[in-house]
Amino acid sequence: MKTTSTGATARRMSPEERDHSILEGAIGLARESGLEALTVRAVASRVGVTPALIAHYRPGMDTFVADVFGLIVAAEREEVIAAFGATGDLREALLRLIETLLDADRDDVTLIWVQAWALGARNDALAARVRQEMDGWQSALEQIFARAAAAGDIAAGRADTAAWLLLAMVDGMNAHSLVKWAPRDRADLARRALSAVLDSAAPAAIPVDSRPADSRPEPT
């Protein structure tokens, strides 16, 4: 495939402008085709510029991929969290949040997340960025759980654990959806995931007394 441009030299931009335009193109490309599609030539073609210029602005694809990943998922997280209705029944709002996270419309971001976990095993810069963004999700969810518990909308429990469990569940289900392994409708999944997380986050609901050896060690 040839470059989108007609062979003419691209418009001269300030370094900041060009950097921004490159990032824009890369973000769009990753959204459409995943992180694997982020090649020097593909981004160059998208932006309408020579591959050499991409390499000039972004020496080292590893950190470039990490940056693009971070920008995409951070923007999405802020959007989702911002849309979280802070008013009304928080349990209802939580359910809608989970439904949103499981929505098929977000398959593009899901692919990016799953590719990031896989690539992160061999790309330290990306792995670091993935951890950072996951920390962002973890603390955002933890905050929501703590708020809901304080408001009495859900049973009080360990908000951090609930956040970890919910993240794992949502990420696992989304990963499964990439190969179209969706056993039942997602609204039902969301409801069950939420109650699973909320119930387990309340230690009192767990019958520990009946299991003598198991429940004793509780390191934290």
Place this chain on the structure above:
Amino acid sequence: MKTTSTGATARRMSPEERDHSILEGAIGLARESGLEALTVRAVASRVGVTPALIAHYRPGMDTFVADVFGLIVAAEREEVIAAFGATGDLREALLRLIETLLDADRDDVTLIWVQAWALGARNDALAARVRQEMDGWQSALEQIFARAAAAGDIAAGRADTAAWLLLAMVDGMNAHSLVKWAPRDRADLARRALSAVLDSAAPAAIPVDSRPADSRPEPT
């Protein structure tokens, strides 16, 4: 890099032998370096033959990757399920099963799974195989849950839902571990994941008013 062989022609084998040796090499390679490492040349070097021979026995890398994936994860599943102690307290056994699945020793298989979900988005043969192996896990877990419920070791609940939730949680946590995002010790995670799944699978444990639609037949 050069082929492992000293340039001498490889020993002549029967088609079945050679096919087996190629699969063996590919399986070992994938276990060590993931599915992305499965290139014609890498497998050829590993097996000690020419790339052309690999291409001859396995025309089309897509189905080859799918086969290797299937063999690896099917073997692992059978091993894990077989090690599941059918005697004694089934809840205890379930906990050990989850601990096994979350064990860091299985990071190699985890990488393969996560790569499979990512690659499956663009490799239909692989995606089909992934679905097949996930069905295997789903039914194995469902069977275990049903058995445990019948034995009275856990609260009776919908075994299929419990299996789905557990699979999602375990897969999500393992994906997270690929980038070393492990908030707490895995034994604790396993315990909480198990109680989350078991509690939610027992309808009686869920606040009744919040699930009127539950008793209605679920759409496929």
Place this chain on the structure above:
DNA sequence: TCGTCTATTGAACATGCGATCAACAGGTGT
């Protein structure tokens, strides 16, 4: 208007990938 600065290019290099095909060679049966 001219000259300087630098954003941008074009071309090339080294490496890797999957795939193809005529030619070779080692085992097998006669």
Place this chain on the structure above:
DNA sequence: ACACCTGTTGATCGCATGTTCAATAGACGA
């Protein structure tokens, strides 16, 4: 011992990847 059969090779094609660097061209200040 010979010839057939076929597993195996070597060479090569076409394409894609990241990276480098001298040369170019467009914008801006003097």
